[in-house]
Amino acid sequence: MKAIGFRKSLPIAEMESFIEFETAKPSPSGFDLLVKVGAVSMNPVDFKVRQSAAKDIILDEPKIIGYDAVGTVVSVGEKVGLFKEGDEVYYAGDLTRSGSNAAFQLIDERIVGTKPKSLRRQEAAAIPMTGLTAWEAIFDRMKVDINKAKGKSILILAGAGGVGSIAIQIAKQVAGLTVIASASRDETQDWCKSMGADFVVNHHDLQSEMKRIGHKEVDYILDCVDINGYWEALNDIIKPQGHIVTITGSNAPLNLMLLKNKSVSFSWEFMFTRSMYTTEDIIRQHEILNEIADLVDKGILKSTLKTELKGFSVENFKKAHEMQESGKSIGKTVIMF
Known part of the structure; x- marks a missing residue:
């Protein structure tokens, strides 16, 4: 062949x-x-x-x-x-x-x-890959309950990418969350809106952008681009008892102590885990x-x-x-x- x-x-x-x-x-x-x-x-x-x-x-x-x-x-x-x-x-x-x-x-x-x-x-x-990744991140890692999601919000970093594009849809149409996506170019911002994002923010000035749209904090964050680069900003933006999930690797240890006072949960999402380990x-x-x-x-x-x-x-x-x-x-x- x-x-x-x-x-x-x-x-x-x-x-x-x-x-x-x-x-x-x-x-x-x-x-x-x-x-x-x-x-x-x-x-x-x-x-x-x-x-x-x-x-x-x-x-x-x-x-x-x-x-x-x-x-x-x-x-x-x-x-x-x-x-x-x-x-x-x-x-x-x-x-x-x-x-x-x-x-x-x-x-x-x-x-x-x-x-x-x-x-x-x-x-x-x-x-398939992006759909599974987004679904597992939202429902398996964040454990979003669609019966209790009304009024809750999620920030999706790199909303115009493969995972971000389907995550916007699943978070909005299936989970019922208010969806904020990050994108910096006109064409990527338009793409996020076409996927169903309620708000689009520029990730180059994330905290100021979140305040601009009236969402200083969010219940959930899905990082699809660079957990190291945004780590401190995300810890400011996440609500107390919120949940951060990343699909990106880390080239340095993350300071999880930043999450302590807010009792924030943190998870990795790796779509290949189930097949790699033949999980139950x-x-x-x-x-x-x-x-x-x-x-x-x-x-x-x-x-x-x-x-x-x-x-x-x-x-x-x-x-x-x-x-x-x-x-x-x-x-x-x-x-x-």
Whole structure:
């Protein structure tokens, strides 16, 4: 089968930062589905793994990355009970296994959902990883209760990014929160408003901007950009007994003592935790993806697809990674096979 991967972590402009090659088509067993991939979308994890997985070595076999995908089930393992051949599915992948940048991929059915029926493949491919991340952050980490959310507010940093775009929708349309998103450019501010944000603030002067809109404090904060850079500001903005969640890594210890007097809770959100550790509730991701698909088909949530690249080629993967690395991409970028 055709695949695109790399043997060495190189700058994206280098000729062999991605290479096309042929490899054996895998066979499913256990809970695995064999999926014929039809579209994939880019996330920061794609370029971060590409930059680090073979930094000081040259791999004997090219590494296939890729996480978000939409495709068709072509065969199943002996333990599979949720899907059958011919089903259209979407999923966010597994860091510990070969990725979706290939003609066929094996994926555990317990982290796979049924593709939203109302969406084209490219529109559906934009959703899984960011949808799961936002859903888990809001409901699993913050533990927002939709029956008690009226009047409560959330600040979403980097609202125009992939996670921010769907988090705005879930926080507003599903959780019922007042949503404040951060964005600094005219086009990113407009995008946040189109996703449903009640307010948009410029993160370059966060505290002043929050006062300007009459929300000096918020009940919840979701950081999608830089927890270190905003840590002190977030501790001023969060309400007593509030909750801060970040999806970003930290290059230095965080001073959690700043949270003490307000009794503020802090959580990490890492979408791959359930698949990486095969947690007891791993099937919850299957359930969440199906819930999201249902909300999409009802018109409550919408795809965050912004840029579509047509063709399973090295050139398109390089272009998509360049866009992600720029830090200026809006919504999601999808490659159609």
